[in-house]
Amino acid sequence: MSLITLKSILDNDFYKFTMQNAVVKLFPNERVQYRFINRGKHHFPENFDQELRKSVDAMAELKLSKEEKEYLRVTCPYLDLPYLDFLGGYHYDPREVQISQDGNDIEVTVEGEWYRAILWEVPLLALISELHYVMNALERDNDDAVISKTLEKARKLEGLGVSFAEFGTRRRHSYQVHNLVMDVLTRDKTSGFIGSSNVHFAMKYGVKPIGTHAHEWFMFHAAEYGFKMANAISLEHWVDVYRGDLGVALSDTYTTDVFFEQFDKKFAKLFDGVRHDSGDPIEFANKTIAHYRKHGIDPLFKFIIFSDGLNLEKVSEITAACRGKIGISFGIGTNLTNDVGLKPMNIVIKLTAAKSVTGDWIPTVKLSDEHGKYTGDPKMTELAKEFLRIKN
Numbered sequence: 001m002s003l004i005t006l007k008s009i010l011d012n013d014f015y016k017f018t019m020q021n022a023v024v025k026l027f028p029n030e031r032v033q034y035r036f037i038n039r040g041k042h043h044f045p046e047n048f049d050q051e052l053r054k055s056v057d058a059m060a061e062l063k064l065s066k067e068e069k070e071y072l073r074v075t076c077p078y079l080d081l082p083y084l085d086f087l088g089g090y091h092y093d094p095r096e097v098q099i100s101q102d103g104n105d106i107e108v109t110v111e112g113e114w115y116r117a118i119l120w121e122v123p124l125l126a127l128i129s130e131l132h133y134v135m136n137a138l139e140r141d142n143d144d145a146v147i148s149k150t151l152e153k154a155r156k157l158e159g160l161g162v163s164f165a166e167f168g169t170r171r172r173h174s175y176q177v178h179n180l181v182m183d184v185l186t187r188d189k190t191s192g193f194i195g196s197s198n199v200h201f202a203m204k205y206g207v208k209p210i211g212t213h214a215h216e217w218f219m220f221h222a223a224e225y226g227f228k229m230a231n232a233i234s235l236e237h238w239v240d241v242y243r244g245d246l247g248v249a250l251s252d253t254y255t256t257d258v259f260f261e262q263f264d265k266k267f268a269k270l271f272d273g274v275r276h277d278s279g280d281p282i283e284f285a286n287k288t289i290a291h292y293r294k295h296g297i298d299p300l301f302k303f304i305i306f307s308d309g310l311n312l313e314k315v316s317e318i319t320a321a322c323r324g325k326i327g328i329s330f331g332i333g334t335n336l337t338n339d340v341g342l343k344p345m346n347i348v349i350k351l352t353a354a355k356s357v358t359g360d361w362i363p364t365v366k367l368s369d370e371h372g373k374y375t376g377d378p379k380m381t382e383l384a385k386e387f388l389r390i391k392n
Helices: 014-026 048-061 066-075 081-089 121-135 143-160 175-185 199-205 215-225 227-242 256-262 265-270 281-294 312-322 378-388
Strands: 031-037 097-102 105-113 164-166 193-196 248-250 273-276 303-306 327-332 348-355 361-363
Touching: 014 081, 014 199, 014 215, 014 227, 031 121, 048 097, 048 105, 048 121, 066 081, 066 199, 105 121, 121 348, 143 175, 143 312, 164 175, 175 199, 193 199, 215 227, 215 248, 215 348, 215 361, 227 256, 227 265, 227 378, 256 281, 273 281, 281 303, 281 312, 303 312, 312 327
Parallel strands: 164 193, 164 327, 248 273, 273 303, 303 327
Antiparallel strands: 031 105, 031 348, 097 105, 348 361
16 A cells, blocks of 8 residues: 655644644643544554554654745744744654554554654544555545535535634545545635634645644643643643734633633633533533623623534534624534545544653643543542542
C-alpha cells in the first residue's frame, strides 16, 4: 500500500497553534504525556502499527513554508512574531511517539516538552482514521455522493439561517474527503459557512481559521495548580496572552457547573462567548443565559459555539430553543468529513500526565458533563470529584 502522509504542517486544528503560542510563552519547560483512547473498540488489522509508524516518521519532513508563515502573520496578528519564527523552525520529532500493537489493539503514546508535543494529537488521529479505512479495505461513497450530501447539508443549514464551521479534522475519513467537503462548502459565498478549524484548509480555501483552546489547557492547569483553581488560572493565562482576542472559553473540562462558579463577571464580560462540548446542549444554553443575566449581561451580545457530535437534527433543535435568546454558532465535525457510508471512528488522544516542578508525573483528568466521557486516572478522578464537590 502507498504511504499515507500529511501534506502540510498546518493540517491541524487551529487551537493547537494558539495553545502552542501560549505554552511557548508561559510553560517552556514543562513535559507532558498523551495517550490514544479507542472509545469505539475498533479492530486494527495486522501490521497497522508498522504502517502508522511509517506515516509518523514521514511527518519529520513537514516544515512551515514561507507562504504559510506569511498567511499566519497576516490572518492571525495575535500570534506573536517570535512564535511564528519558532514555528518556522519547528519540525515533528517522531521519537516523541511510541506505537505498539497487541492483536487487534494498538497503543499510541506521546511524551515530550509540552510546547513541542502539543501538535501531535490531531494529525495522529487523522492518520489513524484514514489508515483504518485503507487497511481494512473499506470502500466509501464515491465523490459525487460525498458532494451531494455536503450540498444538501449546506442548503439545509442555510435554510435554518445559522452560521457554522467545519471542525472535522481529527476523525475525517481521509484528506481527500476533507478536501471535497471544503470545496463544496466554500462555493456558495452567501451561506452561513464561516470557516474551518483546520488551518491548512482555511488557508487553501480563503476562510477563517477557527479555534481557541482545548480541554488539555485546563487539564494541565489542574495538574500544575490544583483542581479548584484550574478554570480561573486557565482563563487568566489566556487573557494574559491574547488580551481579548480568541475570546471563546471552553466550559466543560470539570463540568459546566464548576466552570460557571469561576466564570465571574470579569470573565463573562471579557470573553465573547463559550463553547459547548458535552452534555445536553439546550440545558447548557439555559444555564449560560441565566449566568449572563445574573451578571447583568445581555445574552444577545454573547454567543455559544455548539460542537458536540452535531448533525442537522441537533442543529435544528438547538436553533429552535436558542434563537432570540443568545447568539449561536455551530462547529460540525465528523458529520461533515466522515459521512461516506462507513461507520465513523470514535477515537481520541488525551493529555494523561504533566510533570510537576518536583519532577513527579501528575495524572490529568477530564470530568465532562457526559459521564461516559470522563477520562484519566481513576484515583485522580475521584480526588477531583471530591475537591470540586461533584456528586455523580
